[in-house]
Amino acid sequence: MKGKTNNALPADAQAIINAVDSYEDTVRAILALIHELRWDEKTKSIRDDVVHRHGAEHKLPGRDPVTPDISLQVGNDFVVLGDVKVSFAHDSKSMRSIAQQLLKYDEALRVLLRERGAPTAGSTVLLTHNTRKVAAKDYLDASKEFKPARPFGLIAFYRSDQGEQYITLERHHGEIVPKRKDSKLRGVLSIKLDHIAQYTVKFYDADPPQAHLLAVLWDVVLPSLVDEDSFVRLNSSQRRDAEDAPTTGELTSGEGSTPQSGDVSNRRTSGLLIEVDAEDLAEQLRESFSLRVFDRSLPGAPRTKAVKAALATLVKLGLAERCGEGDGRFRITYRKLRGGPAHFFAKKLAGGAKGKKKAKAPRGGSGQLELFD
Amino acid sequence: MMALGMDWREHFNVARQVLDLSNSLAMAVASSERLAAQRFKIRMRVLGARPHVLDKLPVGDRGSVRYEVVGATSTSKLLVATTRHPACAGYPHMPFRVELFGDPAVAVVLGIARSRLWGEVVTRFVREAYPAMFPVFLRQQDLKRVLESLEQNLRPSEELRMTRVSRRRRQLNGDSRREYDSELAWTDKKLAEMMREAGEERLFLQRASFKVCRQLAGRPLRDTELEGDVGVNAEFAVTERPDWMFAAGLQVALDAVRGETELARDRARKPGQATARTIVAHLLDEPITQDKLKFVAARLCKMPKTSVSIIHGNPYLHARLVDFKDGSSFELLLVSPTKMLLVPQLRATEGAVTRLCRYIYEHVGEAEFLDGAAN
Numbered sequence: 001m002k003g004k005t006n007n008a009l010p011a012d013a014q015a016i017i018n019a020v021d022s023y024e025d026t027v028r029a030i031l032a033l034i035h036e037l038r039w040d041e042k043t044k045s046i047r048d049d050v051v052h053r054h055g056a057e058h059k060l061p062g063r064d065p066v067t068p069d070i071s072l073q074v075g076n077d078f079v080v081l082g083d084v085k086v087s088f089a090h091d092s093k094s095m096r097s098i099a100q101q102l103l104k105y106d107e108a109l110r111v112l113l114r115e116r117g118a119p120t121a122g123s124t125v126l127l128t129h130n131t132r133k134v135a136a137k138d139y140l141d142a143s144k145e146f147k148p149a150r151p152f153g154l155i156a157f158y159r160s161d162q163g164e165q166y167i168t169l170e171r172h173h174g175e176i177v178p179k180r181k182d183s184k185l186r187g188v189l190s191i192k193l194d195h196i197a198q199y200t201v202k203f204y205d206a207d208p209p210q211a212h213l214l215a216v217l218w219d220v221v222l223p224s225l226v227d228e229d230s231f232v233r234l235n236s237s238q239r240r241d242a243e244d245a246p247t248t249g250e251l252t253s254g255e256g257s258t259p260q261s262g263d264v265s266n267r268r269t270s271g272l273l274i275e276v277d278a279e280d281l282a283e284q285l286r287e288s289f290s291l292r293v294f295d296r297s298l299p300g301a302p303r304t305k306a307v308k309a310a311l312a313t314l315v316k317l318g319l320a321e322r323c324g325e326g327d328g329r330f331r332i333t334y335r336k337l338r339g340g341p342a343h344f345f346a347k348k349l350a351g352g353a354k355g356k357k358k359a360k361a362p363r364g365g366s367g368q369l370e371l372f373d
Numbered sequence: 374m375m376a377l378g379m380d381w382r383e384h385f386n387v388a389r390q391v392l393d394l395s396n397s398l399a400m401a402v403a404s405s406e407r408l409a410a411q412r413f414k415i416r417m418r419v420l421g422a423r424p425h426v427l428d429k430l431p432v433g434d435r436g437s438v439r440y441e442v443v444g445a446t447s448t449s450k451l452l453v454a455t456t457r458h459p460a461c462a463g464y465p466h467m468p469f470r471v472e473l474f475g476d477p478a479v480a481v482v483l484g485i486a487r488s489r490l491w492g493e494v495v496t497r498f499v500r501e502a503y504p505a506m507f508p509v510f511l512r513q514q515d516l517k518r519v520l521e522s523l524e525q526n527l528r529p530s531e532e533l534r535m536t537r538v539s540r541r542r543r544q545l546n547g548d549s550r551r552e553y554d555s556e557l558a559w560t561d562k563k564l565a566e567m568m569r570e571a572g573e574e575r576l577f578l579q580r581a582s583f584k585v586c587r588q589l590a591g592r593p594l595r596d597t598e599l600e601g602d603v604g605v606n607a608e609f610a611v612t613e614r615p616d617w618m619f620a621a622g623l624q625v626a627l628d629a630v631r632g633e634t635e636l637a638r639d640r641a642r643k644p645g646q647a648t649a650r651t652i653v654a655h656l657l658d659e660p661i662t663q664d665k666l667k668f669v670a671a672r673l674c675k676m677p678k679t680s681v682s683i684i685h686g687n688p689y690l691h692a693r694l695v696d697f698k699d700g701s702s703f704e705l706l707l708v709s710p711t712k713m714l715l716v717p718q719l720r721a722t723e724g725a726v727t728r729l730c731r732y733i734y735e736h737v738g739e740a741e742f743l744d745g746a747a748n
Contacts, residue, residue, distance in 0.1 A: 021685055164709035165689045193689070193708045197716055198648045198745065219682055219693040223700035224719035228504060231700045235678070236501070243436055284644070288719065293647040336697065340674065342682035 009343060012350035017342065020212040022129075024202070025167075026086045029127060029157035030070060030291075031199045032167040032191045037072060037080055041180065049075040052294035055205055055301070058108035066104045067299075069205045070125065078178050079112055079122035081105045082155075084204060088132040088139075095139045099146040102126060106148040113150075123151035123176040130158035130170070137173040151175050155185060165193035202289040203301040211345045213302060213310045218341040221284060222334050226272050234272060271335030278328040282307040317348055381464040384408060388485050392470045394444045394451050401470060401483060402619045408485045411600070415483075415615040416491050419607035419626055420499060421507045421634045421723055422473055422480040430471065431501035438497050448473045454494040461490045469494065477634045479627060480506055488610075504699045507724030509607050510731045513577050513739060515629035519603055519622050520564050520581065526621035530588050531597070535560055535567045537582040542575055543658070543738060545668045552672060552736055555579075575658070577739065580604040636742060637726035640717040641701075651745030652715040652726070658738035660710030666690050669707065672736045676729075694729070701725030713737070714745065 009017065038046045051073040057065035058081065070082035083102060089095040105124045113122050128136050133156035140146050140154065153176035160168045171185035202216055223231075285307065286292050286300030311330045314320035320332040337344035379387070391404045405415045423429075427450055432440050437457045444451035449472040456465050469484035482495055499508055511519065524533045538560060541553040556576065560567070564583075571578060585599040601611035601618060607626050611618040642649045661669055666687055674681045678697045685691035690707035703725075704716040715729060730742050 017684075024684070024691075161688045164712070165706075193706065194651075194653070194712070194714050194745070197704070197706050197708070197714050198651050200642055200646060200649050215682055215684075215693070219680070219695055220702050220718045223695050223702055226700050228699045228720070228722065231698060232503065235698060239500075240436060288642075288644045288646075293645060296645060336680045340680060340682040342684050342693070 009346065010350060013343070013346040016209065016211045016346040016350055019209045020215070020342065020346070022086065023206075023208050023212055025157075025159050026084060026129075026206075027201055027204050028159070028167050028193070028196045029169070030084060030204055031196050031201055032157065032169055033070065033082075033125075033127060033155065034072065034294075035191060035195060035199075036169065036184070036189060037074060037181065047074060050294075052291065052298065054291040054294070055299045056297070058105075059111055060104060060107055061111065063104075066101070066108050067205075068105050068108070070127070073112075073119060076117075076119050077121065078119050078181075079109060080125060080176065081109050081112075081122070082125035082127055084127045084206070085136075086127075086129050086132075086206075088126075088128045088136045092139075096143075096145075098126070099140060099143055102152065103146065103148060106150055106152065109150055121177040123153060124148060125153045125155050125176060127155050127157060130156040130168075132156075133170070133172040140173065151177050153182065153185070159193070160190060162190065166190035167193060167196055200289060200293055201291060203285065204291060205301050207306050208302055210306075210310055210313060211342065211349050213306060214313065214345040215342045216285070216289065217281070217310065218334075218337065218345075220289075221281065222274055222276075222332065225274050225276065226334065230272055271333040274332045274334050275323065276311070276330055276332060278308040278311055278330065279304050281311075313349070381466075384413070384464070384485075385466050385468065389443070389451070389453070389468045391485065392451055392468050392483065394446050394449050394470070398449070398470070398472045398474070398481065398483065399616070399619060403616045405483070405485050405615055406613060409612050409615070411598075411612055412487045413485055414488070414601070414610040414612055415485050415618070416488075416495075417609045417619070417623055418482045418495060418499075419509060419623065419630050420480040420482065421509045421630065421637070421727055422478045423505050423507075423723060424478070426478070426480060426502070426505045427471070427473065429502065429505035431498060435497055435501045438494055440498065443468070454498070456490065456493050458493050461493055464490060467491070467494050475627065475631055477631060477638055479509075479630050479634060481623070481627075504722045504724040507722075507727055508731075509630045509633055509727055510734065511605050511607050511626060511629055512734060512741075513571075515626065516578050516581070516603060516605060517568055518629070519625045520568075520583075522621045522625045523583075523601075523603075523618070524564055526617060527585060531585050532588060532594070533564050533583050534586050534594075535562050535564060535581055536584050536600070537580075538567060538571075539579040539581075540571060540576040541579055541735070543577075543736060545661070545665050545672070545737070552675065577735075578605065633727060633730075633742075634723060636744060637723040637730070640721040640723075640726055641719060642717060642721075644719070649716045649718070652717075652730070653743050653745045654713040654715060654730070654733055654737075654740040655743065656711045656713065656738045656740050661707060661738070662710055663688050666707070669737055673705065673732075676732050676736075696725040696728065698728070699725055703729060713740075715742075 038050050040047045053071040055067050057067055059065050068081040069084040073079045085098055089098055102124055109122045109124055112118055113120060136154055152174045153171045154173035156170045156172045158168050160166045168188060168190045169185055170188045171182060176182045282304040285302055290300035292298040292300035311320060314332060315322060320330045323329050323331045387408055391408060392401050409415050430450060432442055439455045441453045442450055443453050449470060451470050454467045467484055467486050467490050469482055472481050484491060538558050540556045543553050544551055580602060582602045585597050586594045587597055588594050599613040603609055607630055609618055609622055640650045670683050670686050670690055673692055680695040682693045692705045694705060695702045699722050701720045701722050702718040706714045708714055734740050
């Protein structure tokens with residue numbers, strides 16, 4: 001099966017892939033909105049006088065601070081604070097909770113706009129998937145309690161295919177400031193996916209599907225933790241083994257084989273050994289793949305807890321073992337995974353891990369999913 | 374010129390003198406003619422090079438070949454390779470020269486050898502030198518420019534005739550279990566006719582062998598002793614007039630390769646950077662319609678020494694790829710039927726970028742690769 005795509009994923013594994021896809025689309029929608037808010041129509045370029053405070057604490061008088069998923073101040077022009085609820089909510093209690101959160105952001109905006117030197121214009125936004133915009137609008141319209149003092153806009157997003165791939169944003173309800181941005185978003189704004197794909201962000205504040213986190217670790221982060229020479233040595237050793245004996249010396253895609261200590265030189269052994277600390281790994285993800293890329297002082301995502309859970313899953317799958325003191329150090333056997341990491345982890349998480357829950361398709365459904373207790 | 378009456382030791386000693394580093398590369402090329410013969414062609418190969426590559430050349434025993442440095446300057450090294458391969462038992466030693474020039478630096482490997490020994494020595498050498506030195510490739514338009522330049526720089530009354538061409542046609546459909554159709558044709562066509570035919574039949578050239586012929590007034594076209602090859606690996610070979618191949622062929626290829634290595638350089642994103650240094654592949658062949666996406670995905674998954682995750686397969690393609698030769702990783706997005714984005718991640722060596730571009734070129738479609746920031 002080496003090198004073959006598996007187009008016939010089981011339904012529950014496909015649901016996990018769909019959840020990953022949904023999460024990635026949400027990240028892109030956030031980036032698209034940030035991209036648009038930073039865009040200067042006059043100079044046709046991205047403004048560099050933007051202060052990013054995504055996920056940072058915003059003061060509320062006499063109450064706990066809030067941490068909006070989206071927060072940016074564009075020069076002295078305007079401020080936008082926002083929340084991301086890809087599936088909005090399905091029960092009235094959750095809807096009410098979202099509305100109350102948005103009112104807190106409205107209050108935080110008031111505090112922000114009164115700071116010395118701050119812009120005088122600002123709005124709050126709720127970003128939700130296109131399939132949930134009507135439910136969100138209906139609730140917020142009907143709610144007697146949801147009466148923000150400052151402009152509020154409900155922005156729907158979806159990925160669209162118009163011959164080319166776009167992320168489309170629509171200000172479906174309310175209004176935002178400045179007016180020029182509101183007009184563009186009200187009229188439905190499609191941003192080419194290649195403008196968004198240049199951004200390196202892969203995580204936002206909501207806990208990612210574990211399959212996504214694992215795939216990003218396996219595809220992007222872990223190989224960068226192994227120096228080039230180790231890969232080169234591994235390939236040389238496998239080549240020499242192949243020349244000495246007629247057995248293919250590829251990194252195997254077997255499962256659960258016992259790693260050798262140190263670099264691999266035995267053709268029967270599969271992989272490179274990498275020791276990681278969960279906190280360090282989480283910090284690296286936040287540093288390089290969260291909204292912290294816009295400002296290094298931002299908290300970023302994912303949480304260390306999510307990374308630890310992912311590493312614990314690798315242990316369950318036989319791809320890692322715990323080492324050192326405490327519960328934060330792991331030794332990972334890094335190798336090729338059958339069918340590619342995304343599909344590999346989707347199948348494993350759907351099918352075999354202990355204590356699993358069956359994943360549900362999230363689009364139009366219940367939002368991001370917990371795959372393990 | 375035929376190297377008649379020379380045993381291999383004599384040939385070897387003369388070759389070492391010819392390739393000596395006290396001569397410039399151009400002089401060494403010109404001097405090599407006295408050793409060339411039909412089978413002992415003067416051979417050159419262009420390779421990408423990272424800084425300090427000369428300090429990282431493979432030496433010592435590497436499988437069945439031993440490499441030894443016998444001379445060095447700041448921009449070149451003279452090596453001797455000795456192979457134990459039985460097919461080279463008659464002439465097991467080969468001196469060859471590695472020279473760097475230009476900025477970004479490219480490397481030229483020069484030797485005078487039979488194809489078997491050259492292949493045995495240089496192919497392994499390049500593989501062992503990776504990623505400090507890495508294979509490059511010439512796109513069709515670059516190969517065409519090289520061949521046209523050679524043709525334009527012939528003497529009056531001479532013309533180029535293609536004698537053997539190796540070509541491929543990409544297969545992006547479900548009927549074929551092969552990734553491409555291959556053709557090897559022995560012919561006597563002129564260059565323009567050969568290229569026109571290749572274009573009409575959607576074939577891309579892998580390697581072209583040619584003869585230089587002379588047409589004197591009132592006489593039929595006659596072969597000269599000058600034969601050569603040009604290949605997609607930026608490899609050149611010639612039996613005579615190596616200075617013509619060097620000036621008219623290699624120099625054209627060097628410009629193309631320099632552009633390629635410049636594009637591949639410094640692509641890895643730094644931690645904390647908000648945007649990646651993307652590469653855009655503008656696909657020039659047929660657009661990749663939705664029905665072909667799964668075949669493109671399948672091709673990507675077959676790239677040797679890589680791990681590929683297909684994140685999204687329809688209606689657009691999103692994949693992540695890890696190059697197991699050195700740990701480089703990329704995201705690939707087919708954002709339109711004619712545009713693919715290559716998004717380098719935390720490590721993206723020049724060799725890995727070039728390898729990926731070449732694989733897309735050979736297996737997905739004719740493409741022009743450009744810096745994403747400007748395109």
